[in-house]
Ligand code: DX5
C-alpha cells in the first residue's frame with residue numbers, strides 16, 4: 001500500500017474564514033484539501049463552486065480534491081480546472097457519458113476519479129480503469145457532513161482494493177482508493193486495514209479545536 005493521505009473536507013470548516021482554515025489544516029498535516037460541490041439536484045444540499053475554489057487556491061499548495069455531487073457534470077470540469085483543482089471526481093450516475101467525462105478531466109490536466117454511493121455497484125469501473133486515478137467510495141449517502149459510517153463499506157473497500165491490485169499486476173497506473181463519510185480516529189484503522197489509502201474527514205477534524213492532534217491520532221491508528 002501507498003503511504004496514507006488525510007484529506008480534510010472543508011464542508012465542516014468555518015466558511016467565514018475559509019482561507020485561514022485551509023492554511024491551518026495544511027499546517028496541521030493535511031495532505032489533500034477535499035472540496036465538496038453540491039447542487040441541490042444530484043444531492044439535497046447546496047455548497048460551493050469554482051469561484052470559491054479559485055479564491056482558496058492561493059492559501060495552499062496542497063492538492064485540491066474536488067468531489068462533484070452535481071448533475072450534469074461536464075460543464076463544471078473546465079471551470080474547476082481553471083480554478084486550480086488538481087483532482088476532480090464525479091458520480092457515474094450523474095454523467096450520461098462516463099468515459100468522456102473522465103477523459104475531459106485528464107484533458108484539462110487534472111487527475112480523474114469516479115465516486116460510488118453506498119448502494120452503487122463497482123461495475124462502472126469495468127471498462128475505464130485506464131482513465132481513472134482515484135476511486136472514491138462513499139461511506140455515507142452524500143449531501144451532508146457529520147453522518148455515521150455505513151459498515152457495509154468495509155467489504156466494498158476490500159473489493160475495490162482487489163480490483164486495483166489486479167489492475168496493477170497487469171502494469172496499470174497508480175490509483176488511489178479514497179473513503180468519504182463518517183471517518184474518525186476510532187474507525188480509520190479498520191478502514192485502512194480493508195484497503196483504503198486516502199481518507200476524507202470533515203467533522204472529525206474541523207469539529208475539534210486541535211486539527212494537528214486529530215490528524216496525528218489518525219496517522220497513528222493507521223500505523224498500528
Ligand atoms: C458528504 C461529503 C463528505 C463530508 C464528510 O456528502 O462528500 O466529504 O464532508 O463529512 P464527515 O467526515 O463529517 O462525514
Ligand code: ZN
Nearest residue numbers: 009036067180
Ligand atoms: Zn466528499
